[in-house]
Amino acid sequence: MRAICILLCFFMFLLVSSAHPGKKKQYKPCKELVLYFHDIIYNGKNAANATSAIVAAPEGANLTILASQFHFGNIVVFDDPITLDNNLHSPPVGRAQGMYIYDTKNTFTAWLGFSFVLNSTDHHGSINFIGADPIMVKTRDISVVGGTGDFFMHRGIATIATGAFEGEVYFRLRVDIKFYECW
Amino acid sequence: MRAICILLCFFMFLLVSSAHPGKKKQYKPCKELVLYFHDIIYNGKNAANATSAIVAAPEGANLTILASQFHFGNIVVFDDPITLDNNLHSPPVGRAQGMYIYDTKNTFTAWLGFSFVLNSTDHHGSINFIGADPIMVKTRDISVVGGTGDFFMHRGIATIATGAFEGEVYFRLRVDIKFYECW
Protein backbone atom coordinates (compact mmCIF):
# COMPACT_ATOMS: atom_id res chain seq x y z
CA MET A 1 0.00 0.00 0.00
CA ARG A 2 2.79 2.36 0.85
CA ALA A 3 4.33 1.58 -2.50
CA ILE A 4 1.14 2.60 -4.24
CA CYS A 5 1.04 5.85 -2.33
CA ILE A 6 4.67 6.60 -3.16
CA LEU A 7 3.98 5.81 -6.77
CA LEU A 8 0.93 8.01 -6.67
CA CYS A 9 2.96 10.76 -5.07
CA PHE A 10 5.59 10.50 -7.79
CA PHE A 11 2.91 10.47 -10.47
CA MET A 12 1.33 13.60 -8.99
CA PHE A 13 4.71 15.28 -8.97
CA LEU A 14 5.16 14.50 -12.65
CA LEU A 15 1.72 15.86 -13.41
CA VAL A 16 2.39 19.10 -11.61
CA SER A 17 5.80 19.43 -13.22
CA SER A 18 4.66 18.68 -16.72
CA ALA A 19 1.90 21.21 -16.31
CA HIS A 20 4.60 23.89 -16.34
CA PRO A 21 6.83 22.84 -19.20
CA GLY A 22 8.49 26.24 -19.44
CA LYS A 23 8.58 27.28 -15.82
CA LYS A 24 11.90 25.63 -15.02
CA LYS A 25 15.37 26.98 -15.22
CA GLN A 26 16.38 25.31 -18.49
CA TYR A 27 13.73 26.69 -20.79
CA LYS A 28 12.99 24.92 -24.02
CA PRO A 29 10.79 26.62 -26.59
CA CYS A 30 7.50 24.86 -27.23
CA LYS A 31 7.62 26.18 -30.81
CA GLU A 32 10.23 27.94 -32.95
CA LEU A 33 10.10 29.87 -36.21
CA VAL A 34 12.88 31.55 -38.17
CA LEU A 35 11.72 34.20 -40.62
CA TYR A 36 13.15 37.16 -42.51
CA PHE A 37 11.68 40.49 -43.37
CA HIS A 38 12.78 43.16 -45.79
CA ASP A 39 12.36 46.90 -45.41
CA ILE A 40 12.74 49.38 -48.27
CA ILE A 41 12.38 52.97 -47.03
CA TYR A 42 10.76 55.55 -49.26
CA ASN A 43 13.34 58.18 -50.24
CA GLY A 44 11.32 60.32 -52.61
CA LYS A 45 12.36 58.34 -55.71
CA ASN A 46 11.47 54.69 -55.07
CA ALA A 47 7.70 54.86 -54.65
CA ALA A 48 7.13 51.67 -56.65
CA ASN A 49 9.41 49.49 -54.53
CA ALA A 50 9.28 51.15 -51.12
CA THR A 51 7.64 49.12 -48.35
CA SER A 52 7.96 51.74 -45.62
CA ALA A 53 7.81 55.49 -45.15
CA ILE A 54 9.08 58.06 -42.71
CA VAL A 55 5.94 59.64 -41.27
CA ALA A 56 7.27 61.64 -38.35
CA ALA A 57 10.51 63.51 -37.76
CA PRO A 58 11.93 65.99 -35.30
CA GLU A 59 11.99 69.72 -35.96
CA GLY A 60 14.04 70.61 -39.02
CA ALA A 61 14.03 67.15 -40.58
CA ASN A 62 11.96 65.95 -43.52
CA LEU A 63 10.14 62.81 -44.62
CA THR A 64 12.36 61.55 -47.41
CA ILE A 65 15.74 61.54 -45.64
CA LEU A 66 16.32 59.89 -42.27
CA ALA A 67 17.11 62.55 -39.67
CA SER A 68 20.61 63.49 -38.62
CA GLN A 69 21.74 62.56 -35.09
CA PHE A 70 21.33 58.83 -35.71
CA HIS A 71 17.81 59.38 -37.09
CA PHE A 72 16.60 60.32 -33.59
CA GLY A 73 12.90 61.08 -33.66
CA ASN A 74 12.01 59.38 -36.94
CA ILE A 75 8.95 57.17 -36.95
CA VAL A 76 8.76 54.76 -39.86
CA VAL A 77 5.59 52.87 -40.79
CA PHE A 78 6.12 49.62 -42.67
CA ASP A 79 4.41 46.79 -44.51
CA ASP A 80 7.31 44.47 -45.31
CA PRO A 81 7.33 41.07 -47.00
CA ILE A 82 8.27 38.10 -44.80
CA THR A 83 10.25 35.30 -46.41
CA LEU A 84 11.49 31.88 -45.33
CA ASP A 85 15.05 32.60 -46.43
CA ASN A 86 17.19 35.70 -46.79
CA ASN A 87 16.20 36.45 -50.38
CA LEU A 88 14.03 39.53 -50.86
CA HIS A 89 12.57 37.93 -53.98
CA SER A 90 11.50 34.65 -52.39
CA PRO A 91 7.73 34.11 -52.26
CA PRO A 92 6.44 35.98 -49.20
CA VAL A 93 4.68 33.96 -46.48
CA GLY A 94 3.20 37.03 -44.84
CA ARG A 95 3.70 40.68 -43.99
CA ALA A 96 5.49 42.42 -41.14
CA GLN A 97 3.34 45.46 -40.29
CA GLY A 98 3.77 48.24 -37.78
CA MET A 99 6.33 50.88 -36.94
CA TYR A 100 9.83 51.51 -35.70
CA ILE A 101 11.04 54.60 -33.93
CA TYR A 102 14.64 55.77 -33.90
CA ASP A 103 15.07 56.85 -30.31
CA THR A 104 18.69 57.73 -29.49
CA LYS A 105 20.78 60.75 -30.43
CA ASN A 106 24.25 59.22 -30.06
CA THR A 107 23.89 55.71 -31.49
CA PHE A 108 21.43 53.69 -33.56
CA THR A 109 18.63 52.27 -31.47
CA ALA A 110 14.98 51.77 -32.25
CA TRP A 111 11.75 50.94 -30.48
CA LEU A 112 9.63 48.39 -32.29
CA GLY A 113 5.90 47.80 -32.28
CA PHE A 114 4.75 45.47 -35.04
CA SER A 115 3.00 42.26 -36.03
CA PHE A 116 3.74 39.34 -38.29
CA VAL A 117 0.64 38.51 -40.29
CA LEU A 118 1.27 35.02 -41.66
CA ASN A 119 -0.81 33.45 -44.36
CA SER A 120 0.80 30.42 -45.91
CA THR A 121 0.21 26.69 -46.12
CA ASP A 122 2.24 26.29 -42.92
CA HIS A 123 0.98 29.12 -40.73
CA HIS A 124 -2.14 31.18 -40.44
CA GLY A 125 -2.33 33.83 -37.75
CA SER A 126 -0.56 36.83 -36.31
CA ILE A 127 2.30 37.34 -33.87
CA ASN A 128 2.65 40.60 -31.93
CA PHE A 129 6.00 42.09 -30.93
CA ILE A 130 7.28 45.03 -28.92
CA GLY A 131 10.68 45.90 -27.57
CA ALA A 132 13.87 47.88 -27.65
CA ASP A 133 16.27 47.27 -30.52
CA PRO A 134 19.90 48.32 -29.93
CA ILE A 135 20.62 48.07 -33.63
CA MET A 136 24.43 47.99 -33.43
CA VAL A 137 24.40 44.85 -31.27
CA LYS A 138 24.69 41.68 -33.34
CA THR A 139 21.65 39.93 -31.87
CA ARG A 140 19.04 41.50 -29.65
CA ASP A 141 15.92 40.22 -27.94
CA ILE A 142 12.42 41.64 -28.03
CA SER A 143 9.16 40.35 -26.55
CA VAL A 144 6.49 38.32 -28.28
CA VAL A 145 3.51 39.55 -26.28
CA GLY A 146 0.67 37.68 -27.92
CA GLY A 147 -0.67 35.98 -30.99
CA THR A 148 -3.80 34.91 -32.79
CA GLY A 149 -4.86 32.01 -35.03
CA ASP A 150 -2.14 29.33 -34.98
CA PHE A 151 -0.37 31.48 -32.38
CA PHE A 152 -3.38 31.92 -30.11
CA MET A 153 -2.25 33.44 -26.78
CA HIS A 154 1.41 32.55 -27.42
CA ARG A 155 4.24 34.39 -25.70
CA GLY A 156 7.97 34.23 -26.24
CA ILE A 157 11.17 35.95 -27.22
CA ALA A 158 12.28 37.01 -30.70
CA THR A 159 15.98 37.33 -31.39
CA ILE A 160 16.61 39.71 -34.25
CA ALA A 161 19.76 40.16 -36.31
CA THR A 162 20.45 42.55 -39.17
CA GLY A 163 21.30 40.35 -42.14
CA ALA A 164 21.90 43.06 -44.69
CA PHE A 165 22.00 46.81 -44.79
CA GLU A 166 22.31 48.89 -47.94
CA GLY A 167 22.78 52.60 -47.54
CA GLU A 168 19.84 54.05 -45.76
CA VAL A 169 17.22 52.50 -47.97
CA TYR A 170 17.21 48.71 -47.53
CA PHE A 171 17.70 46.40 -44.60
CA ARG A 172 16.86 42.80 -43.87
CA LEU A 173 16.19 41.35 -40.43
CA ARG A 174 16.41 37.71 -39.42
CA VAL A 175 13.87 36.96 -36.69
CA ASP A 176 14.28 33.81 -34.60
CA ILE A 177 11.00 33.47 -32.70
CA LYS A 178 11.04 31.14 -29.70
CA PHE A 179 7.68 30.60 -28.05
CA TYR A 180 7.78 29.55 -24.40
CA GLU A 181 4.04 29.69 -23.82
CA CYS A 182 2.05 27.73 -26.37
CA TRP A 183 -1.62 26.90 -26.06
CA MET B 1 -7.75 1.40 0.40
CA ARG B 2 -7.15 1.13 -3.31
CA ALA B 3 -10.48 2.81 -3.87
CA ILE B 4 -9.38 5.72 -1.72
CA CYS B 5 -6.15 6.03 -3.65
CA ILE B 6 -7.95 5.96 -6.97
CA LEU B 7 -10.36 8.57 -5.70
CA LEU B 8 -7.44 10.62 -4.45
CA CYS B 9 -5.74 10.24 -7.78
CA PHE B 10 -8.86 11.41 -9.58
CA PHE B 11 -9.24 14.33 -7.18
CA MET B 12 -5.63 15.36 -7.76
CA PHE B 13 -6.16 15.16 -11.48
CA LEU B 14 -9.14 17.48 -11.17
CA LEU B 15 -7.11 19.89 -9.08
CA VAL B 16 -4.27 19.99 -11.58
CA SER B 17 -6.67 20.31 -14.49
CA SER B 18 -8.78 23.01 -12.99
CA ALA B 19 -5.65 24.95 -12.18
CA HIS B 20 -5.20 25.41 -15.93
CA PRO B 21 -8.68 26.24 -17.10
CA GLY B 22 -7.47 27.64 -20.42
CA LYS B 23 -4.52 25.41 -21.17
CA LYS B 24 -6.49 22.72 -22.97
CA LYS B 25 -7.51 22.49 -26.56
CA GLN B 26 -11.08 23.66 -26.11
CA TYR B 27 -10.49 27.05 -24.56
CA LYS B 28 -13.26 28.74 -22.67
CA PRO B 29 -12.85 32.39 -21.70
CA CYS B 30 -12.69 33.01 -17.97
CA LYS B 31 -14.32 36.40 -18.60
CA GLU B 32 -15.95 38.10 -21.59
CA LEU B 33 -16.90 41.67 -22.40
CA VAL B 34 -18.53 43.14 -25.49
CA LEU B 35 -18.03 46.87 -25.95
CA TYR B 36 -18.23 49.45 -28.72
CA PHE B 37 -16.13 52.49 -29.44
CA HIS B 38 -16.69 55.41 -31.73
CA ASP B 39 -14.06 57.35 -33.65
CA ILE B 40 -14.67 60.77 -35.21
CA ILE B 41 -11.60 61.94 -37.14
CA TYR B 42 -10.77 65.63 -37.22
CA ASN B 43 -11.12 66.93 -40.77
CA GLY B 44 -10.45 70.62 -40.25
CA LYS B 45 -14.12 71.49 -39.67
CA ASN B 46 -15.40 69.27 -36.86
CA ALA B 47 -13.19 70.37 -33.96
CA ALA B 48 -16.06 70.29 -31.48
CA ASN B 49 -17.05 66.68 -32.16
CA ALA B 50 -13.80 65.08 -33.29
CA THR B 51 -12.38 62.42 -30.97
CA SER B 52 -9.24 61.71 -32.96
CA ALA B 53 -6.69 63.52 -35.09
CA ILE B 54 -4.22 62.65 -37.81
CA VAL B 55 -0.83 63.54 -36.34
CA ALA B 56 1.60 62.00 -38.79
CA ALA B 57 1.48 61.48 -42.53
CA PRO B 58 3.85 60.52 -45.33
CA GLU B 59 5.55 63.08 -47.54
CA GLY B 60 3.07 65.18 -49.49
CA ALA B 61 0.06 64.42 -47.31
CA ASN B 62 -1.57 66.69 -44.74
CA LEU B 63 -3.22 66.38 -41.34
CA THR B 64 -6.86 67.04 -42.19
CA ILE B 65 -7.34 64.54 -45.02
CA LEU B 66 -6.39 60.87 -44.74
CA ALA B 67 -3.54 60.13 -47.13
CA SER B 68 -4.01 58.65 -50.57
CA GLN B 69 -2.78 55.07 -51.17
CA PHE B 70 -5.15 53.60 -48.58
CA HIS B 71 -4.03 56.15 -45.98
CA PHE B 72 -0.62 54.45 -45.83
CA GLY B 73 1.57 56.21 -43.32
CA ASN B 74 -1.10 58.05 -41.34
CA ILE B 75 -0.91 57.88 -37.58
CA VAL B 76 -4.12 58.79 -35.79
CA VAL B 77 -4.29 59.53 -32.06
CA PHE B 78 -7.67 58.95 -30.43
CA ASP B 79 -9.67 59.35 -27.26
CA ASP B 80 -12.95 57.67 -28.14
CA PRO B 81 -16.05 57.04 -26.04
CA ILE B 82 -16.80 53.39 -25.19
CA THR B 83 -20.44 52.35 -25.01
CA LEU B 84 -22.32 49.20 -24.07
CA ASP B 85 -24.36 49.21 -27.27
CA ASN B 86 -23.83 50.46 -30.79
CA ASN B 87 -25.26 53.93 -30.19
CA LEU B 88 -22.73 56.77 -30.24
CA HIS B 89 -24.97 58.72 -27.90
CA SER B 90 -25.31 56.08 -25.20
CA PRO B 91 -23.71 56.99 -21.87
CA PRO B 92 -20.01 56.17 -22.16
CA VAL B 93 -18.56 53.58 -19.74
CA GLY B 94 -14.98 54.57 -20.48
CA ARG B 95 -12.55 55.80 -23.10
CA ALA B 96 -10.55 54.00 -25.78
CA GLN B 97 -7.19 55.79 -25.91
CA GLY B 98 -4.14 55.31 -28.08
CA MET B 99 -3.29 55.25 -31.76
CA TYR B 100 -3.81 53.47 -35.03
CA ILE B 101 -1.45 53.43 -37.95
CA TYR B 102 -2.50 52.82 -41.54
CA ASP B 103 0.25 50.56 -42.78
CA THR B 104 -0.45 49.21 -46.26
CA LYS B 105 -0.34 50.86 -49.68
CA ASN B 106 -2.67 48.53 -51.57
CA THR B 107 -5.46 47.78 -49.09
CA PHE B 108 -6.81 49.08 -45.78
CA THR B 109 -4.90 47.66 -42.83
CA ALA B 110 -3.92 49.24 -39.55
CA TRP B 111 -1.67 48.55 -36.59
CA LEU B 112 -3.32 49.22 -33.25
CA GLY B 113 -1.83 50.16 -29.91
CA PHE B 114 -4.43 51.36 -27.42
CA SER B 115 -6.10 50.91 -24.04
CA PHE B 116 -9.63 50.73 -22.75
CA VAL B 117 -9.91 52.85 -19.62
CA LEU B 118 -13.14 51.71 -17.96
CA ASN B 119 -14.80 53.59 -15.18
CA SER B 120 -18.38 52.52 -14.56
CA THR B 121 -20.40 50.78 -11.88
CA ASP B 122 -19.51 47.45 -13.48
CA HIS B 123 -15.85 47.82 -14.31
CA HIS B 124 -12.94 49.82 -13.06
CA GLY B 125 -9.53 49.35 -14.64
CA SER B 126 -7.70 49.31 -17.95
CA ILE B 127 -7.22 46.77 -20.72
CA ASN B 128 -4.23 47.01 -23.07
CA PHE B 129 -4.33 45.92 -26.70
CA ILE B 130 -1.93 45.62 -29.61
CA GLY B 131 -2.22 43.93 -32.95
CA ALA B 132 -2.65 43.99 -36.68
CA ASP B 133 -6.04 44.98 -38.05
CA PRO B 134 -6.82 43.85 -41.62
CA ILE B 135 -9.72 46.28 -41.79
CA MET B 136 -11.49 44.77 -44.81
CA VAL B 137 -11.91 41.38 -43.09
CA LYS B 138 -15.24 41.08 -41.30
CA THR B 139 -13.82 40.05 -37.92
CA ARG B 140 -10.18 40.17 -36.91
CA ASP B 141 -8.30 39.21 -33.77
CA ILE B 142 -5.82 41.29 -31.80
CA SER B 143 -4.02 40.57 -28.51
CA VAL B 144 -5.04 41.66 -25.06
CA VAL B 145 -1.57 41.86 -23.52
CA GLY B 146 -2.36 43.03 -20.02
CA GLY B 147 -4.70 44.86 -17.74
CA THR B 148 -4.96 46.70 -14.45
CA GLY B 149 -7.60 47.13 -11.74
CA ASP B 150 -10.44 44.68 -12.34
CA PHE B 151 -8.37 43.31 -15.21
CA PHE B 152 -5.16 42.86 -13.22
CA MET B 153 -2.67 40.80 -15.28
CA HIS B 154 -5.39 39.53 -17.62
CA ARG B 155 -4.58 38.29 -21.11
CA GLY B 156 -6.83 37.34 -23.97
CA ILE B 157 -8.01 37.92 -27.49
CA ALA B 158 -10.19 40.76 -28.75
CA THR B 159 -12.25 40.19 -31.86
CA ILE B 160 -13.04 43.46 -33.59
CA ALA B 161 -15.65 44.18 -36.24
CA THR B 162 -16.47 47.42 -38.00
CA GLY B 163 -20.10 48.15 -37.18
CA ALA B 164 -20.48 51.38 -39.08
CA PHE B 165 -18.40 53.51 -41.38
CA GLU B 166 -19.41 56.94 -42.61
CA GLY B 167 -17.22 58.52 -45.23
CA GLU B 168 -13.76 59.01 -43.85
CA VAL B 169 -14.84 60.72 -40.67
CA TYR B 170 -16.74 58.28 -38.44
CA PHE B 171 -16.41 54.60 -37.69
CA ARG B 172 -17.63 52.34 -34.93
CA LEU B 173 -15.90 49.17 -33.78
CA ARG B 174 -17.46 46.29 -31.87
CA VAL B 175 -14.90 44.70 -29.59
CA ASP B 176 -15.57 41.23 -28.20
CA ILE B 177 -12.95 40.73 -25.50
CA LYS B 178 -12.36 37.15 -24.37
CA PHE B 179 -9.98 36.77 -21.47
CA TYR B 180 -8.26 33.38 -21.19
CA GLU B 181 -5.98 34.30 -18.30
CA CYS B 182 -7.82 35.82 -15.37
CA TRP B 183 -6.31 36.43 -11.93
Next chain:
Amino acid sequence: MRAICILLCFFMFLLVSSAHPGKKKQYKPCKELVLYFHDIIYNGKNAANATSAIVAAPEGANLTILASQFHFGNIVVFDDPITLDNNLHSPPVGRAQGMYIYDTKNTFTAWLGFSFVLNSTDHHGSINFIGADPIMVKTRDISVVGGTGDFFMHRGIATIATGAFEGEVYFRLRVDIKFYECW
Protein backbone atom coordinates in the same frame (compact mmCIF):
# COMPACT_ATOMS: atom_id res chain seq x y z
CA MET C 1 -3.02 4.17 6.09
CA ARG C 2 -5.77 6.75 5.95
CA ALA C 3 -3.44 9.15 7.74
CA ILE C 4 -0.86 8.68 5.03
CA CYS C 5 -3.42 9.36 2.34
CA ILE C 6 -4.65 12.50 4.06
CA LEU C 7 -1.09 13.65 4.46
CA LEU C 8 -0.43 12.88 0.83
CA CYS C 9 -3.56 14.75 -0.14
CA PHE C 10 -2.44 17.76 1.86
CA PHE C 11 1.04 17.55 0.36
CA MET C 12 -0.41 17.44 -3.14
CA PHE C 13 -2.54 20.45 -2.36
CA LEU C 14 0.55 22.35 -1.28
CA LEU C 15 2.35 21.35 -4.46
CA VAL C 16 -0.50 22.51 -6.66
CA SER C 17 -0.86 25.73 -4.72
CA SER C 18 2.80 26.59 -4.70
CA ALA C 19 2.93 25.93 -8.41
CA HIS C 20 0.73 29.02 -8.81
CA PRO C 21 2.28 31.54 -6.47
CA GLY C 22 0.48 34.46 -8.05
CA LYS C 23 -2.81 32.89 -9.02
CA LYS C 24 -4.53 33.48 -5.70
CA LYS C 25 -6.44 36.45 -4.50
CA GLN C 26 -3.67 37.99 -2.42
CA TYR C 27 -0.95 38.44 -5.03
CA LYS C 28 2.62 38.89 -3.94
CA PRO C 29 5.18 40.05 -6.48
CA CYS C 30 7.91 37.52 -7.24
CA LYS C 31 10.26 40.44 -7.91
CA GLU C 32 10.10 44.21 -7.39
CA LEU C 33 12.12 47.15 -8.71
CA VAL C 34 11.76 50.86 -8.03
CA LEU C 35 13.40 53.11 -10.62
CA TYR C 36 13.20 56.71 -11.79
CA PHE C 37 13.47 58.22 -15.21
CA HIS C 38 13.95 61.78 -16.33
CA ASP C 39 12.56 63.40 -19.46
CA ILE C 40 13.81 66.69 -20.91
CA ILE C 41 11.75 67.75 -23.92
CA TYR C 42 13.44 69.57 -26.77
CA ASN C 43 12.06 73.11 -27.00
CA GLY C 44 14.23 74.54 -29.76
CA LYS C 45 16.89 75.85 -27.37
CA ASN C 46 18.05 72.92 -25.24
CA ALA C 47 19.51 70.59 -27.87
CA ALA C 48 22.48 69.65 -25.68
CA ASN C 49 20.41 68.51 -22.70
CA ALA C 50 17.17 67.34 -24.27
CA THR C 51 16.44 63.62 -24.01
CA SER C 52 13.19 63.66 -25.97
CA ALA C 53 11.61 65.39 -28.93
CA ILE C 54 8.13 66.10 -30.21
CA VAL C 55 7.96 64.32 -33.56
CA ALA C 56 4.28 64.48 -34.41
CA ALA C 57 1.58 67.05 -33.76
CA PRO C 58 -1.94 67.80 -34.89
CA GLU C 59 -2.75 70.32 -37.61
CA GLY C 60 -1.57 73.82 -36.75
CA ALA C 61 0.88 72.80 -34.02
CA ASN C 62 4.67 72.66 -34.25
CA LEU C 63 7.51 70.50 -32.99
CA THR C 64 9.10 72.75 -30.38
CA ILE C 65 6.03 73.67 -28.31
CA LEU C 66 3.63 71.10 -26.93
CA ALA C 67 0.24 71.49 -28.61
CA SER C 68 -2.64 73.43 -27.11
CA GLN C 69 -5.70 71.46 -25.92
CA PHE C 70 -3.70 69.50 -23.34
CA HIS C 71 -1.08 68.59 -25.93
CA PHE C 72 -3.63 66.35 -27.67
CA GLY C 73 -2.02 64.66 -30.65
CA ASN C 74 1.63 65.14 -29.73
CA ILE C 75 3.89 62.12 -30.06
CA VAL C 76 7.15 62.41 -28.14
CA VAL C 77 10.10 60.05 -28.72
CA PHE C 78 12.47 59.67 -25.78
CA ASP C 79 15.75 58.18 -24.62
CA ASP C 80 15.78 59.04 -20.94
CA PRO C 81 18.30 58.16 -18.22
CA ILE C 82 17.10 55.75 -15.52
CA THR C 83 18.38 56.29 -11.99
CA LEU C 84 18.07 54.47 -8.68
CA ASP C 85 16.98 57.60 -6.83
CA ASN C 86 15.15 60.76 -7.76
CA ASN C 87 18.27 62.74 -8.71
CA LEU C 88 18.63 63.49 -12.42
CA HIS C 89 22.42 63.58 -11.95
CA SER C 90 22.80 60.19 -10.28
CA PRO C 91 24.71 57.63 -12.33
CA PRO C 92 22.25 56.10 -14.79
CA VAL C 93 21.61 52.35 -14.60
CA GLY C 94 19.96 52.22 -18.00
CA ARG C 95 17.77 54.04 -20.49
CA ALA C 96 14.02 54.38 -20.85
CA GLN C 97 13.34 54.33 -24.60
CA GLY C 98 10.16 54.64 -26.59
CA MET C 99 7.31 57.09 -27.00
CA TYR C 100 4.40 58.74 -25.30
CA ILE C 101 1.32 60.12 -26.96
CA TYR C 102 -0.86 62.85 -25.50
CA ASP C 103 -4.33 61.57 -26.28
CA THR C 104 -7.04 63.68 -24.67
CA LYS C 105 -8.36 67.14 -25.51
CA ASN C 106 -9.83 68.08 -22.12
CA THR C 107 -7.27 66.76 -19.61
CA PHE C 108 -3.72 65.45 -19.54
CA THR C 109 -3.54 61.78 -20.43
CA ALA C 110 -0.96 59.83 -22.37
CA TRP C 111 -0.53 56.45 -23.99
CA LEU C 112 2.83 54.87 -23.30
CA GLY C 113 4.86 52.36 -25.27
CA PHE C 114 8.43 52.03 -24.08
CA SER C 115 11.19 49.81 -22.72
CA PHE C 116 13.64 49.96 -19.86
CA VAL C 117 17.05 48.86 -21.12
CA LEU C 118 19.04 48.09 -17.97
CA ASN C 119 22.76 47.59 -17.94
CA SER C 120 24.28 47.77 -14.48
CA THR C 121 25.99 45.45 -12.04
CA ASP C 122 22.57 44.53 -10.65
CA HIS C 123 20.46 44.09 -13.74
CA HIS C 124 21.03 43.26 -17.36
CA GLY C 125 18.06 43.02 -19.68
CA SER C 126 15.01 44.86 -20.91
CA ILE C 127 11.48 45.37 -19.61
CA ASN C 128 8.64 46.25 -21.97
CA PHE C 129 5.68 48.44 -20.99
CA ILE C 130 2.44 49.62 -22.52
CA GLY C 131 -0.59 51.30 -21.06
CA ALA C 132 -2.78 54.31 -20.48
CA ASP C 133 -1.43 57.07 -18.25
CA PRO C 134 -4.04 59.40 -16.72
CA ILE C 135 -1.32 61.89 -15.80
CA MET C 136 -3.31 63.93 -13.29
CA VAL C 137 -3.95 60.89 -11.07
CA LYS C 138 -1.34 60.52 -8.35
CA THR C 139 -0.43 56.90 -9.12
CA ARG C 140 -1.49 54.96 -12.16
CA ASP C 141 -0.90 51.41 -13.34
CA ILE C 142 0.38 50.22 -16.69
CA SER C 143 1.23 46.72 -17.93
CA VAL C 144 4.62 45.06 -18.01
CA VAL C 145 4.04 42.83 -21.02
CA GLY C 146 7.39 41.10 -21.34
CA GLY C 147 11.09 41.19 -20.70
CA THR C 148 14.43 39.82 -21.81
CA GLY C 149 17.73 38.94 -20.14
CA ASP C 150 17.29 38.99 -16.36
CA PHE C 151 13.61 39.69 -17.02
CA PHE C 152 13.09 36.83 -19.47
CA MET C 153 9.34 36.37 -20.11
CA HIS C 154 8.38 38.37 -17.00
CA ARG C 155 4.99 40.03 -16.68
CA GLY C 156 3.67 42.44 -14.10
CA ILE C 157 2.30 45.84 -13.25
CA ALA C 158 4.19 49.13 -13.09
CA THR C 159 2.83 51.87 -10.87
CA ILE C 160 4.00 55.27 -12.06
CA ALA C 161 3.96 58.57 -10.21
CA THR C 162 5.10 61.99 -11.35
CA GLY C 163 7.82 63.02 -8.93
CA ALA C 164 8.66 66.39 -10.40
CA PHE C 165 7.40 68.59 -13.17
CA GLU C 166 9.07 71.79 -14.32
CA GLY C 167 7.22 73.90 -16.82
CA GLU C 168 6.72 71.92 -19.98
CA VAL C 169 10.32 70.85 -20.37
CA TYR C 170 11.27 68.46 -17.54
CA PHE C 171 9.47 65.73 -15.66
CA ARG C 172 10.53 62.80 -13.55
CA LEU C 173 8.60 59.58 -13.13
CA ARG C 174 8.92 57.07 -10.31
CA VAL C 175 8.25 53.56 -11.58
CA ASP C 176 7.44 50.82 -9.09
CA ILE C 177 7.63 47.60 -11.08
CA LYS C 178 6.00 44.55 -9.52
CA PHE C 179 6.50 41.32 -11.40
CA TYR C 180 3.87 38.64 -10.81
CA GLU C 181 5.17 36.20 -13.38
CA CYS C 182 8.86 35.45 -13.02
CA TRP C 183 10.69 32.65 -14.82
